[in-house]
Amino acid sequence: MVNFEAHEVPFSFDQPETVFAPLANVLQQVLNEPRTRTIIGKLFHSAFPVLIIDHHEPRARYLARLLMSMNYQPVIAANALEAFTLFLQRSIVPFALILGQEDSSNRLFVHRLVQQAGQKYGWEVPVICLRIAATGKRSSQALWPSAVPQTPFPQQPLEQEHSSRSTQTPNTSPLPSPEAAPWNSGPQTPLPPSELDNSLHGHAQPRTSPLAATNPSGHLVPMGNSRIQPGAGESGEGKPPTSEKKISLVGHDLGRYEIISQIGSDTSSNTYLVYDRLREQQVALKAVQVGSIPYYLMEGTEEEANLFQIEQDLLEPFENPHILHPMKIGKSYVSGAPFIYKTMTYYAEGSLAQWLMQYSGSKLFSPPEVAHIIGQLAEVLQAMHDRNITYQNFKLSNLLLLRPASEMRQLHLLLTDMAIPQDGSFLPRMPEAFPFVAPERWDGQVLPASDQYGLAALAYELLTGRPPFQGSSEHIMKHLHQNMPLQPPAMFNPALPPFVNRVLMHALSKKPEDRFASVTLFAWTFQRYCS
Known part of the structure; x- marks a missing residue:
């Protein structure tokens, strides 16, 4: 894990102007360092984007206006995951980074951003931490990024609609060998862009010429702010309608x-x-x-x-x-x-959906048969999670067959069509995908545990012959996933071993923090009790 020195500047809402001189000094010191001048000239040209990570809207906007007065180009991110997503999408390479909030989830993604900026561009991003003084008090606390554990943290949600929902009653009996603590997550409050400050969120031209971050294809990607649209989990609400009728390309x-x-x-x-x-x-x-x-x-x-x-x-x-x-x-x-x-x-054998229609009929597959493909998919999902990527697009037609197979134990599956973008705004609109959409994803939360839920839903369907929930519309399926208790798979397949039943119930918990700590641990536990 990369180590870096964080600069500290004071900030007080009693005297917010006191931040100007210390902040300007830190940024000027970076500009004046001889070892950075060559990199700065090649990477930033005339624009110097400063990434502000802060969910506190008034403070973030004040800092943004302050930076614009100094001819820097501010970009606001509500949390470190959003900032890291912008960096991964080549939307921004920050000249500097300002941390304005106390949040343990920031630590990993700040470190990753700084590390990858150094590896990819040779730029050591200076990190500036605000020392926040409580209003009317002189006590203060610096928001320093502390040491980061080596075990991966989950992606934190970029935005979450708060709703009251009933949750699944936890099983108090001991589960088989969940040795690691589940990943935890907490809601983050996003910064809604206003008409007055659109330039702070990448929707208008800033006063200085924008940074042209180049992606591997050589195309320019303007800086912007990846955000979930309101109502991301509602059918047709808060989403602009598509503007054109689809054209078939057959014959062209x-x-x-x-x-x-x-x-x-x-x-x-x-x-x-x-x-x-x-x-x-x-x-x-x-x-x-x-x-x-x-x-x-x-x-x-x-x-x-x-x-x-x-x-x-x-x-x-x-x-x-x-x-x-x-x-x-x-x-x-x-x-x-x-x-x-x-x-x-092109794989002529088609997808798992086509294979099931041809070979399964009304057959229920045995736990060892299902464990074979769950292990394959968990392996690739964990590899994605280790790189801060989630799949988010489970459906039987997205699981392709590499070669012909007459038995499930012979299947070699390929994942295709991962979710783009990766900021939580992606939600599949096809009914065949709804059985695999985790409860939190209907509200725009995206976590590695969401992929675990989708994989467990696939195992549930193969073992019982039916998905965990069945409904006729997107609205109904959202309600079922978020509010209705799950029927134990043993109700539809009494031959299932008790531990397999409980493992699936655990992986399909309503709350992501109640699931297994990783998709690997889920698959390992499932396979252990299927053999």
């Missing part, structure tokens, strides 16, 4: 790709079997009509740097045999409509 060409047939579809995209004239082979191509992408997914990104490019960038470090990587990312026009697309290896 996209550059070197000849569209043969449509093999899949969801609310915003179609997947096609195509012939790649350059490779002289068939591949799969997923195309999204840009006008049909919800506005909240495209806001703050250049059209060139499309959602598939972000997915490719996030998956690039992985060499896991259970991840399907995009092969090529592109953009084209058909009938005057812009499309973004990605190509992938």
